[in-house]
Amino acid sequence: MFHSSKLVAVLGTLLLAAAASAQNQPTTYIYDAYVDNQTTVNTCSAAENVNLNGTIRFSYQVTPDSSGVNHFAITAANNLTGVGQTTGANYTAAESNEYDANTPDSSKEMTVELSSDLNSQGASASMTLVQALHVTVDTNGSIAAEVVSNNTSCGGAN
Amino acid sequence: MLHQSRILAAVVLIAVLTCTPLAIANNGDPMAVTKYQQDTQITDQVVTNDCNGEQVILNGTMHFDYFFAIDADGDRTHYDVTSTERLTGVGQTTGARYVSSEKFHENDITRFGQASDTRQTFKSRLVAQGPTPDLITRHVVRVIINRSGSIVVNIDKSTASCR
Numbered sequence: 001m002f003h004s005s006k007l008v009a010v011l012g013t014l015l016l017a018a019a020a021s022a023q024n025q026p027t028t029y030i031y032d033a034y035v036d037n038q039t040t041v042n043t044c045s046a047a048e049n050v051n052l053n054g055t056i057r058f059s060y061q062v063t064p065d066s067s068g069v070n071h072f073a074i075t076a077a078n079n080l081t082g083v084g085q086t087t088g089a090n091y092t093a094a095e096s097n098e099y100d101a102n103t104p105d106s107s108k109e110m111t112v113e114l115s116s117d118l119n120s121q122g123a124s125a126s127m128t129l130v131q132a133l134h135v136t137v138d139t140n141g142s143i144a145a146e147v148v149s150n151n152t153s154c155g156g157a158n
Numbered sequence: 159m160l161h162q163s164r165i166l167a168a169v170v171l172i173a174v175l176t177c178t179p180l181a182i183a184n185n186g187d188p189m190a191v192t193k194y195q196q197d198t199q200i201t202d203q204v205v206t207n208d209c210n211g212e213q214v215i216l217n218g219t220m221h222f223d224y225f226f227a228i229d230a231d232g233d234r235t236h237y238d239v240t241s242t243e244r245l246t247g248v249g250q251t252t253g254a255r256y257v258s259s260e261k262f263h264e265n266d267i268t269r270f271g272q273a274s275d276t277r278q279t280f281k282s283r284l285v286a287q288g289p290t291p292d293l294i295t296r297h298v299v300r301v302i303i304n305r306s307g308s309i310v311v312n313i314d315k316s317t318a319s320c321r
Contacts, residue, residue, distance in 0.1 A: 100277040100300075103268060111265035115281045128283070132263070155283055155292075 026061040031143045033058065035080060040150035044125055048087060054080035058145045060137050072108045074099045076133055078116055089124035093117060107138035111148060118152060127152040193225040194307050200245060205295060209320035212252060214293065218245035222311070224303060237266045237274035237303050247284050256284035256293060273304035277314065293318050
């Protein structure tokens, strides 16, 4: 189940953003990975499975400096809904984080974490969702990304 | 005040506490692994709650477990960093007390022996020890690790919010 979900995420649509209007500004490349019925477990109560759906938008810019080092600035922003498979509880999450890397290489591969509040839309307790994201980008605008794992902990905003 | 907190938070870590050579395989290419760990103290770091302007003083530790693995022909280096943050906070106006315990994990792959040079935001929940709402802190942390095991950590920016 989760394996197939990861494949779905990998097959998300690759979008190339319009070139920046100012000539000197780097191009922003955009990739939407679809989260399609990925499962996480509510570790705070009854170990209930929660199905996640929505998107994670990956965008990045790459800027070379005078010494030949490429500065990759990657942003991951999720927009998710979740449904508890036993209780029917509904959740939403919307968070972003930026991940920067400096390298002389023409590509960058990293696995990072995106932590977001999984906000309950009812009486259930909210949680914190931590998504491990595997991202590969290069100087030509190619990007590949997938959700490696979805884990929860107690203590999301209420 | 933020400047002071940046200075206090700009902790440079170079000591190596453990070094454990191992051997694993990755795509049939044996790798040499070396593990390290490092603790550093966070002392009187000041963040301002941007919801009410109150200053909160943070104290505690940041613990780093990290290793790097080099494949047999040396062209790829896999850096793995886990950071565990354990902090307490005290509001300077209200006296509200907070506790935070968060873990962060990152993998980075470089080629041809390059160091890992990354920056990201560590988001933590400061759980209030009373009726005060929790705080969310965001530390923009730059981490540089090279193949000699040296690690440099710099907190470029810290913010706190009630949401």
